[in-house]
Amino acid sequence: MDYQAAIISSAVLDILRAFDPRVVGTLPLGLAVPGSDVDIVCHASEPTILAEAIWAHYRSCDGFVLYQWRALERPLVARFQWGGWPFEVFGDRRPVDQQRGWLHFEIERRLLALDDGRLRNAVARQRSQGIKTEPAFATVLGISGDPYLGLLDLAGESDAQLHLRLSHLMNSSHGIATA
Structure with a gap:
């Protein structure tokens, strides 16, 4: 089963x-x-409600764990196996569009869409x-310092x-063409 079929059969996007x-x-x-795991980011303004939904549907899955920190800036994290795939669900109080995981994904997606294949x-x-x-992108792009912030x-x-x-x-001697 490919990861997309695992997402569909788990109904995780519908349940959440x-x-x-x-x-x-x-x-x-x-x-x-x-x-590699199936990463899912969620907006959990009330993390307890998200935790309850995940618990109700996935607690019997292999590898199930659920972390819920009390600190407001820490996300809820759940892990479980479905269809041979490891899933990791992040629930943050911030809307998804403001979460670092989403922002990293979006910039990586944009860069790859602009790429001719070398990146x-x-x-x-x-x-x-x-x-x-993120460190892989930063290395290839020549971003120094913290790759996540870069x-x-x-x-x-x-x-x-x-x-x-x-x-x-691509045109430099140390860039994508030789990375």
Whole structure:
């Protein structure tokens, strides 16, 4: 079963519909490696309600765990297996459009959409060496410092600016073409 079939058969997007669930991460980006999980981000203004919905439907799944921190800035996290796939659900009090996981996914998606294939190949090579997604993008793009913050900085750039950035990297001797 592929990950999309696992999402459908688990009904996770329907069950969590009230929480604006969105699939993010390496699977929809086409950058998965063995062991990649199905990442879902949700808006949980009341984390207890999300926790109850997840508990009610997935508590009997293999590998089920549910973490709910009391600190407001910490997300609720649930993990479980479905259809041979590991799932990880994040519930944050912020709307999904404001969550770092969504913002990282969106900038990565935009960059890959502007790419001619070289960025994707270079990031995939990094991922195959065990590098996490955001650090892999940052390495290939030459972003120094915190890779997570560096990618967030790119989120404010227009597609034209991102395309120009990619063009410069592709034409440099240390950029995407040789990463």
